[in-house]
Amino acid sequence: MNIANLLTFVRFLLIPVFVYVLYGDGQGSIMAATSIFLFAGFTDILDGYVARKYNMITKWGQAMDPLADKLMQLTVLFCFTDKGILPLWVIVVIGIKELFMILGALILYYYKDKVVIQANHYGKFATVMMYVAILAVVLHLPFAIYIMVLAVCFTLLAFHNYVSGFKQIHKNIDA
Template sequence: MNIPNILTTIRFFLVPTFIYVFYTPSIENNVLIATFVFILAGITDVLDGYIARTYNMVTKWGIALDPLADKLMQLTVLICFTDKGYLPVWVILVVGVKELLMIAGALFLYYFVDRTVIPSNRYGKAATVFFYVAILVIAIDISPIINYFFVLLAVTTTVIAFINYLIGFKEINENSCENKNVDK
């Protein structure tokens, strides 16, 4: 197991850590500390990707489990923040539907279109950054208007990223169908 895979594994352990801290009222500033656990998970995500690409440590294990760890952490944060009333239900519906459709699309491309993977792009990365910022702003609780603005910004960039991924999915699927017809 290499360093990027160890960082991905740490992210899996940070999920129950986040939940424990978030729901333990005896921990002073538990929501803020849980948010820092979430940010730590984000840092490990950036580090593992950077190290894997820079030092040619990309593995099949990492390719499969890295996005799973990310989605698991993000959905956990969404569920917890929605459960406690920090986020409106519509946020988890929009982001949840997007994530489920992306997982379904990724599985389809991987298993039915020559093991194809749509790589992350700047829209998806921007959406992730805005999601982290929105969660931090909510945890700090500057004002309801600022909280709502950042949540709206995170959801909007998530929808834009999803549309961009749909365009990529459609292009890859069409190219695959054309290549199969040419092979016949």
């Protein structure tokens, strides 16, 4: 396992740590859990940089990196919705979108000769926007809900882009 993949693996481990800290009895648990979430985001940036710079790109990393991101984001959104920090509609929209993304990725990977749709600029921007939106909500910024709406819109735009890519790959494989 190379360094980039190790950083992805660390993100998987941070998911239960986030939940444990958020639901812990400690004062400031929301901010502490948010710090863990932000650290996970930093490891995402770092593993992508390391993988590209040092030629450590692997099929495992291409498949597991976005999965780690999706699971972390869904966990944060679910937990923050459960805590009343986020409105329910956010997790419903993002959850449905992510479910389709995960199913599409699994179909391509396991049934179409281990094909992986790589992250693109739309998806990366949507992820950054979601991090910003969650941070704005946690910090109770007065315009946080507008940032969240924008983040959800960019997430849906990225989803549309991935669906187009999925259709093209599926068409090329079956041809």
